[in-house]
Amino acid sequence: MMLIRFYTAMWVMLLTACSPTPETTTMNVQLNLDQLAEQYVKLALKIGQHHPSYIDAYYGPASFKPIQEKTSLETLLVSAQELRIGIEKVVIKPALYQRQELLIIQVRSMEMFIRLQLGEHVSFDDESKGLYDAISPTISETQLDSALIELDKLVPGEGELNNRLNHYKKQFVIPLDKLDAVFVAAIDEARKRTKQHIQLPAQENFKIEYVTDKVWSGYNWYKGGNYSVIQLNTDFPIYIDRAIDLASHEGYPGHHVFNSQMEQHLVNNLKWVEFSVYPLFSPQSLLAEGSANYGIEVAFPKAERLAFETEVLFPLAGMDPTQVERYYQIQDKLSLLSYADNMVAKRYLDGEINREQAIELLMKYALSTKEKSMQRIGFIEANRAYVINYNLGQDLVREYVDKMTGNGDHDRRWQVFADLLANPKTASMMKTAR
Structure with a gap:
């Protein structure tokens, strides 16, 4: 009996010693x-x-x-x-x-x-779900037609809406010899505003390049070490509103800040090596593009944006600042057509329409010139379902921030937004977050 107890005790000690x-x-x-x-x-x-x-x-x-x-x-x-x-x-x-x-x-x-x-x-929806963890809502031509009716009332002139709009917008094209001054002013302001709410590494920096022959209008090439090369494509006219859009989207608090925050918090601090690689065709892109688009309105609330454009950017571009308000009334209505790209891409890639029909639909519902519509089709052909990441991504990020802040004050909005950049979530994770 004593021997049994001895071996039992030894067995327990051995298990305890070996148990982690x-x-x-x-x-x-x-x-x-x-x-x-x-x-x-x-x-x-x-x-x-x-x-x-x-x-x-x-x-x-x-x-x-x-x-x-x-x-x-x-x-x-x-x-x-x-x-x-x-x-x-x-x-x-x-x-x-x-x-x-x-x-x-x-x-x-x-x-x-x-x-x-x-x-x-695979179908467009299955592709977008598989690659980006999200499916774009179905948008009908009837819904887009109602936005066109509202725009028709705002855009001056006579004749076809597409021609009138593009003629009206010509006065808001940034002259190439003024583009650098306007864009630098926009990105400097976006950087200043972002740094008031997000702590960035002291050595973070970027370089601006102007390029041609691309299917995109702007691109951020993040190089690591909190450094980016930001490229603007000058193949097509760059309108005055795009200065703040591109400065915020590609730079602050957009792609540059997003990548820098992941590198700083997740790779350097937590040693989570998976964030040292960014596969473009992945759920990471929905958050990257969505947060970059949403970040524009976080950094530049509407009233503040109009004031900065009126006082700084319009004069730098040699434009009449009294035209700001009407210009943005039209831009607000154009935003109602933002899902036109998704509709056209889905129908084109699913084989419902051919290339020429896709270009015609973009000209009608995106109100772009034929040349610009052809460039957009080139983007869709190259990147396929990636188009959902801009508009759907923006809406999902906005919904997430609103949910987490309870539509709280601006500082709280910045706080939640910054935390999302440093602790990324996919579309489904944002939807189920509490």
Whole structure:
């Protein structure tokens, strides 16, 4: 009997000695998730070998970059599926739930992207859900027609609305020899306003370049180390309202700040390596584009924007500042047509209309010139369902911020917005957040 008790006691001691403490368990779980995050980064970089635009930014370890020839897409799809299952199986503490959920959704997006590269045909909605974790609401031509009727009453002149609008807007084109002065003034003001609410690293900075022959109007190339190259495409006229839009969207508090916040808080501080890579065709882009668009109105509430344009930008551009109010009345009505791009892209990519019909619909409902509409179709052909990220992304971010602030004061709005940039969520995560 004593011998049994002795062995029982020894067995309990052995089990106790071998059982991990809570601290050890946490460390091992963290290590497992970190290892899976490394696999995610390496897999993203391998997928990037198959598409020149897939990796928008990377500032992680150089050793993660693939040095061998391309891995087949079929093999990469299996790797993505296995990685997702591995992440789903990790048992973690509540503090890491958001990190795990975001990783799972990002890897699901990888799977969809690979399937598309393999030539699989999916509908526009299935593609957008798979890549960006969101589906754009269905917009009918009847809904857009009502916005056109309102615009028709505002735009001066006679004849077809598209021609009248584009003729009216010519007076608001920023002359090329004044573009740099106007844009620098806009981005300096956006930067000043952002820094009043978001703490940015002392060394953060950017460079502005003016380029041509692109399918986009502006682009932020984030280089890591809190530094960006911001490019503006001068192929087409840049209207005065685009100065603040582009300065805020590409710079402050848009893409530059978003990437800088992720690098600072998640990569440098928490050592979450998955945020050192930015796959362009992923749920991360819906938040990136949506927050960049929403950030315009956060940095420049309507009354303040009109005042700054009147006092600073219109004079710098050599324009009549008394035209500001009417110009923005028309811009407000044009915003009612923002989902026209989504409607046209969906119908075109789903094969319901051909290219010429798509261009005609853009000319009618986006009220763009034929040349500009052709450029937009080029963007849709190159980036497909990505178009939903701008308008739907903006609406989802606005809804999230409103929900979390209870439509509170402006400082509270900045606080929630800044936290979202530093702690990213996908579309479904924003919808279910409390």
